[in-house]
Amino acid sequence: MxxxxxxxxxxxxxxxxxxxxxxxxxxxxxxxxxxxxxxxxxxxxxxxxxxxxxTPIHLGIDDGSGIALVQECRAENKPVFKGTIELRIDVKEKLAVRRGHRRYRRQHKKYRPARFDNRSSSRKEGRIPPSIRQKKDAILRVVRQLTKWVRIDKIFLEDVLIDIRALEKRYNPYRWEYQQSNRLDENIRKAAILRDRNTCQDCGATNTRMEVHHITQGV
Structure with a gap:
């Protein structure tokens, strides 16, 4: 910084x-x-x-935990803060351990009949899995802290589509098929170039260096 x-x-x-x-x-x-x-x-x-x-100050958030503050200037925009939020990756394992403890405890309660699906938090509408919610809460905590020190006029959030096939081709896979990627390469930039056969989607140029970035649609 x-x-x-x-x-x-x-x-x-x-x-x-x-x-x-x-x-x-x-x-x-x-x-x-x-x-x-x-x-x-x-x-x-x-x-x-x-x-x-x-002068307007914009906050950019990458859903993968990247964050940056950029201030508009007359000549060019000036980055004033950038960093990476270290997110927890042990939430799923800890929930599995807690689930095992609860299951063991319930099986040893002989004084009452077993109950099923009695947790309101698991049945409420719009529920977010704890492993995903803690990542969003971590980003929001950083944003709230930054707003105490600097003026933020706009917030730009980079969103990621989970399954493009379901949106483009109406593909409805089984649960286990979500883990099987149809990406042509592990590198997203290379995968996009292979998918478009090294052809620019804006001007149609070929056999040139390609820029792979987000699509900006005009109003």
């Missing part, structure tokens, strides 16, 4: 500044260090409302 989040004496969010500038303000006793990583400083003076920069 090469930039630092800035707050004024009243706690109002200002535009980020470079770390070198932040350490200079701290040495001159014009600011105090609130957090070291990510670096956050608070000025000892109050900035008037008319002097606060209102």
């Amino acid at each position: 090469t930039h630092c989040f800035v707050l004024d004496a009243q706690g109002r969010k200002l535009s980020p500044t470079k770390e070198k500038r932040a350490w200079y303000l701290i040495r001159k006793q014009k600011a105090i260090l609130k957090c070291k990583f990510p670096m956050v400083i608070q000025l000892v003076r109050e900035v008037p409302e008319e002097e606060i920069d209102s």
Whole structure:
């Protein structure tokens, strides 16, 4: 991270500044260090409302736990923060262990008849599996923390389609078939080039270097 989040004496969010500038303000006793990583400083003076920069700052979130803040500038956009959220990968295993303990405990309760499907959390509408929910909650916790230090005008979320075959070809596989990928290559970029036979889908050019990116549809 090469930039630092800035707050004024009243706690109002200002535009980020470079770390070198932040350490200079701290040495001159014009600011105090609130957090070291990510670096956050608070000025000892109050900035008037008319002097606060209102340049838009956008937050980009990759569903695979990547996150970045970009500030719009006159010449070019300036990245002010980027990082990777380390998500837990042991939730499924811990749930399996807990399920085994509960099953063992229920089988040894001889004083009441066995019950089935009696957990309201497993039957409620719109339920999200815990292994997926904890990943979304981890990203939301980081976003809520960033909003305390910096102004975020827009949030862009990169979404991923789970099964393209089901959307394009009305393919309805069995449960065990979801684990069998029909991708032409493990690298998504190579798979897209092989699928399109090295032909640009925009201008139809062939035998040239291909750029593989998201499709942007005009209004």
